[in-house]
Structure formats: structure tokens, C-alpha cells
Amino acid sequence: MENVRTENRDGVLIVTVDRPKVLNALNAQTVNELRQAFEAAREDDAVRCVILTGGGEKAFVAGADIGELSLMTPITGKATAERGQRIFHSIERFPKPVIAAINGFALGGGCELALACHIRIASDKAQLGLPEVTLGIIPGYGGTQRMARLLGKGKALELILTGDRIGAEEAERIGLVNKVVPADQLMATAEEMGRKIMSRGPLAVRAAIEAVMSGSEMPFEEGQFLEATLFGLLASTDDMKEGMKAFLEKRTADFKNR
Numbered sequence: 001m002e003n004v005r006t007e008n009r010d011g012v013l014i015v016t017v018d019r020p021k022v023l024n025a026l027n028a029q030t031v032n033e034l035r036q037a038f039e040a041a042r043e044d045d046a047v048r049c050v051i052l053t054g055g056g057e058k059a060f061v062a063g064a065d066i067g068e069l070s071l072m073t074p075i076t077g078k079a080t081a082e083r084g085q086r087i088f089h090s091i092e093r094f095p096k097p098v099i100a101a102i103n104g105f106a107l108g109g110g111c112e113l114a115l116a117c118h119i120r121i122a123s124d125k126a127q128l129g130l131p132e133v134t135l136g137i138i139p140g141y142g143g144t145q146r147m148a149r150l151l152g153k154g155k156a157l158e159l160i161l162t163g164d165r166i167g168a169e170e171a172e173r174i175g176l177v178n179k180v181v182p183a184d185q186l187m188a189t190a191e192e193m194g195r196k197i198m199s200r201g202p203l204a205v206r207a208a209i210e211a212v213m214s215g216s217e218m219p220f221e222e223g224q225f226l227e228a229t230l231f232g233l234l235a236s237t238d239d240m241k242e243g244m245k246a247f248l249e250k251r252t253a254d255f256k257n258r
């Protein structure tokens with residue numbers, strides 16, 4: 001892969017979008033490489049958590065590649081949006097935790113990529129926004145849907161219609177990011193949170209992601225049905241027995257992903 005780097009640090013896969021000359025803009029090749037990276041990580045038992053970040057000092061991802069977008073036709077435009085939506089959906093439904101470490105500009109497709117992650121941690125230098133209307137388009141990688149679900153329609157429309165960029169503190173205040181930390185602590189904070197999640201029962205973590213991400217797209221009753229089914233399913237695992245036994249024996253659980 002040319003534009004996406006991966007490094008497995010003892011179970012935490014760091015996925016870096018790395019085209020710093022264009023602030024890590026997502027051209028078709030980069031989107032495809034992201035797909036490859038996540039497909040490989042899905043099957044790889046040595047990967048237990050993913051942290052997604054941007055190469056260089058300035059950007060997480062500054063959006064879709066405007067050079068490429070400027071050439072789109074109605075047909076290729078629709079296909080581009082559908083391909084991006086499919087890949088971002090697979091990130092959102094990834095069975096292991098995915099944390100966005102937002103190290104700079106997260107604009108347009110970059111903001112949409114962060115929205116597809118399970119948890120967002122931002123450096124105090126980060127700026128986020130959906131500036132598509134300034135280019136005469138709208139977000140096309142799920143941003144209109146995920147932003148409205150995360151923030152409510154009012155705030156989502158304000159950001160989408162103005163195209164304004166907001167700083168990390170404001171993003172935290174409105175719930176767009178979970179946490180803001182000094183730039184030099186970003187990766188350590190993301191890794192620490194990833195490792196904390198990795199210390200929990202992995203099958204339970206997987207079920208929790210599914211219950212929240214799939215369940216919240218269902219009518220409430222069906223979401224609750226999914227929750228109860230997954231809850232019951234976990235009773236069949238060795239990890240449940242170990243987790244409860246360890247509690248009763250006042251020791252740390254040794255989960256085996258079984």
C-alpha cells in the first residue's frame with residue numbers, strides 16, 4: 001500500500017492515512033487501501049484494536065481529494081459516494097474497537113471518517129467540519145446521516161449548512177469528539193484507551209459494539225431484542241465464567257476470547 005501505513009504495536013493496529021503533501025486527502029486509491037487495511041485487520045487475531053490517524057503534523061484527513069472530485073460525473077459521483085459509504089460502514093461495524101486519533105484537520109471526508117469510528121480523541125490543534133457546501137456539494141460518505149445521529153439535527157445542520165470549521169474544544173463541547181488532549185499526548189491517550197478496552201472481555205466488547213451500532217439503527221424494541229440476545233449469547237462463553245469467577249476471587253480476569 002502506498003498511502004495507508006499499518007503498524008501492529010502489540011495488538012493495537014495503528015492505521016495511518018499518509019499523503020501529507022495534500023493533507024492526507026482521500027483519493028480513490030487511498031479509500032481502497034483503507035478498505036484493504038480494515039479487511040486484513042478483521043481476519044487477523046493479532047489485531048485487537050485499531051487506531052486511525054493522519055500522517056504528518058497538520059492533518060488527520062482534509063477531505064476527499066478535490067482534484068479527483070472536480071472530474072466527477074453524475075454516474076461516477078454516485079459510485080464514489082456509494083463506495084465510500086460502504087467502506088465507512090464496514091469501519092463503523094468493525095468487530096474490534098476503532099479509535100480515531102484526530103491530529104489536525106478532519107474536514108469533509110476526513111470528518112466523515114472520524115464519525116465512522118467508535119471513539120474520537122482529538123489533539124487540541126484539531127479542526128473539524130463538513131465544508132462540502134463551500135464546494136457546491138454535500139457530504140457523501142455518510143456525514144449527513146452520522147452527524148445528525150451523533151449531534152441531533154439542529155447542530156448537524158448548522159455545521160453542514162455553514163460549512164464552518166470548529167476547534168477541538170468546541171467539538172468536545174457539542175459531543176463531536178469524546179476527549180481533547182495536548183497534541184503530544186494524542187497517540188498515547190488513544191493507545192491507553194485502546195489497551196483498557198483490550199483488557200476487557202473481547203467477546204463482550206464485540207457484542208457491545210454490535211448492540212450499539214446495529215441496535216441504534218433499529219426500532220427500540222428490535223434494538224432491545226438484539227441486546228437481550230447478545231446478552232444471553234455471552235452466557236455461553238468461557239470468558240463470562242472467567243470474568244465472574246475472577247470478581248468473586250478478587251483477582252484480574254484472564255480472558256481468552258472464547
Ligand code: COA
Nearest residue numbers: 021022023025062063064065066067105107108109131132
Ligand atoms: N483535496 C486535494 N488537495 C488538498 C485537499 C483536498 N481535500 N486539502 C488540501 N489539499 C492540498 C492543497 O491543495 C495544497 O496543495 P499544494 O501544496 O499543491 O497547493 C496542500 O494540500 C496543502 O494545503 P493548503 O491549502 O496549502 O494548506 P493550508 O494550511 O493553507 O489550509 C486547509 C489547510 C485544510 C484549510 C485547506 O487545505 C482546505 O480548505 N482544504 C480543503 C478542505 C475541504 O474542503 N475538504 C472537503 C473536501 S470534500
